[in-house]
Amino acid sequence: MLIKKPEDIPSYEITPESQFINRRQFVKSVGIVSAGMFSPLASGYTVPEVNEPLTPENIVTGYNNFYEFGTEKMDPSEHAHRLTTAPWQVKVSGEAEMTGEFDLEDVIKGLTVEERIYRFRCVEAWSMVVPWMGIPLKDILARFKPNSNARYVEFTTLYRPSEMPGQKALFSSIDWPYVEGLRIDEAMHPLTIIAVGVYGRKLPNQNGSPWRLIVPWKYGFKGIKSIVSIRFTRRQPVNTWKLIAPSEYGFYANVNPAVDHPRWSQASERRLPSTLFSPNRRPTLPFNGYAEQVASLYDGMDLARQY
Ligand SMILES: Nc1nc2c(c(=O)[nH]1)N[C@H]1C(S)=C(S)[C@@H](COP(=O)(O)O)O[C@H]1N2
Ligand SMILES: [Mo]
Numbered sequence: 001m002l003i004k005k006p007e008d009i010p011s012y013e014i015t016p017e018s019q020f021i022n023r024r025q026f027v028k029s030v031g032i033v034s035a036g037m038f039s040p041l042a043s044g045y046t047v048p049e050v051n052e053p054l055t056p057e058n059i060v061t062g063y064n065n066f067y068e069f070g071t072e073k074m075d076p077s078e079h080a081h082r083l084t085t086a087p088w089q090v091k092v093s094g095e096a097e098m099t100g101e102f103d104l105e106d107v108i109k110g111l112t113v114e115e116r117i118y119r120f121r122c123v124e125a126w127s128m129v130v131p132w133m134g135i136p137l138k139d140i141l142a143r144f145k146p147n148s149n150a151r152y153v154e155f156t157t158l159y160r161p162s163e164m165p166g167q168k169a170l171f172s173s174i175d176w177p178y179v180e181g182l183r184i185d186e187a188m189h190p191l192t193i194i195a196v197g198v199y200g201r202k203l204p205n206q207n208g209s210p211w212r213l214i215v216p217w218k219y220g221f222k223g224i225k226s227i228v229s230i231r232f233t234r235r236q237p238v239n240t241w242k243l244i245a246p247s248e249y250g251f252y253a254n255v256n257p258a259v260d261h262p263r264w265s266q267a268s269e270r271r272l273p274s275t276l277f278s279p280n281r282r283p284t285l286p287f288n289g290y291a292e293q294v295a296s297l298y299d300g301m302d303l304a305r306q307y
Contacts, residue, residue: 045136045190048293050117052271055128057199059272064206065122066225067174068157068164075166080205082163083226088210094154094232097145104210107143108196111135115200116193118216120223121255121288123241127269132214133197138188146184146232154181154237155213156229173244180213180224181237181251183297191216191293194227217287217294219253250307254298255288259307 066076088104116134121127141153159177161167167176186192195214196203203209208225215222221241231237241249248262257267266284274280287294298306 047114047116047191048290050119050129050289052119052129054117054131055120055272060128060130060198061204061207063272065124065220066166066206066208067172068166068176068178068226069206070166070169076206077204079165080209082165083158083160083205083209084163085205085210085226089228091229092144092231093229095147095150095234096232097147098143107140108135108194108211111139113196114193116195116214116216118191118214119285119288120214120216120220121269121284123219123221123249123253123261123266125261125264125266125269125284126272126274127282127284128272131199132193132195133200133203134193134195134214136190137192137194137213138190140194141187141230144230144232149234150232151184152181152233152236153184153187154179154229154231154233155224155227156231157224158226158228174240175243177228178224178240179237179243180222180239181233182213182215182222183236184232185297186215186294189294189297191290217255217290219249219255221249222253252298252303252306254294254303254307255284256286256303256307257284258286259304 062077063073064076065073066080069076069079090102090104090107092099092102113133113135116132118130118132119127120130146153157178158164159167161176166172166174182192193214194211195208196211198204198207203212205226208223208227211227212225213223213227222239236251239249239251241253242251255266260266268281269284271280271282285291
């Protein structure tokens with residue numbers, strides 16, 4: 001569905017009837033989904049199934065990386081309630097026909113939210129399996145009508161130190177706001193989503209409310225949270241972690257067991273929950289298990305150099 005003018009984008013509401021398409025009882029049980037929504041995905045794309053247990057909800061929403069709220073895993077769930085997420089404005093700029101300031105609810109109104117169960121692999125070598133509720137990013141980007149110069153998309157997180165204590169920490173080595181980017185073909189790939197929920201509910205602040213990027217075949221740091229800007233560019237965006245440590249973190253950040261981080265191996269991962277006595281360690285899969293779907297995007301590239 002293409003929108004001709006910003007004001008023609010209808011307004012967004014999560015209603016039991018219209019928004020969530022689910023295939024699993026546990027999501028229904030939290031009360032968002034009405035019966036009768038058992039149906040193929042709206043996108044018509046067959047999402048590869050993850051036949052591995054879900055990571056418990058309290059870990060997904062309690063063990064987080066969101067440095068705007070502190071660098072400890074418990075900091076985001078402790079502090080992110082301070083963030084005001086409504087109303088939420090998004091600035092769209094660069095190589096597209098429809099640019100400007102939009103209300104988030106107008107941007108996503110009318111699009112279908114799908115449940116997507118994905119492996120989630122952090123560059124720190126832990127992983128989860130997460131039932132996101134998401135909208136294919138391509139459906140969102142199409143509304144802005146990117147032109148043929150749009151070779152990349154850059155995303156920026158909210159900058160609001162009054163509500164994000166990590167942004168004013170003096171010791172912080174991060175040049176806020178957090179920035180990430182994708183090549184346009186990665187952004188348009190049907191596996192790439194914008195998550196607006198998890199475990200059948202709206203996204204908690206600590207997971208990047210009201211919307212955040214999820215690219216399941218890439219390391220977690222590509223999944224930028226609480227996005228306020230989308231910019232279509234000719235040039236490759238400079239992403240935050242690459243800017244901080246270019247020898248450790250690249251632009252592509254494809255999950256790759258064959259390319260180690262300079263300070264640790266990427267050959268395996270701790271699947272959460274993981275304890276000293278039950279580490280739950282498992283081999284890391286190329287492209288996080290999504291090679292069949294995405295490896296061809298990188299044909300001819302040297303993935304050891306373009307990490
Ligand atoms: N704005 C912002 N986005 C971010 C981060 C961050 O610190 N700030 N951390 C990234 C990292 S390193 C990971 S692993 C994931 C964690 O997502 P989760 O807390 O929902 O599991 O968010 C990513 N997105
Ligand atoms: Mo991460």
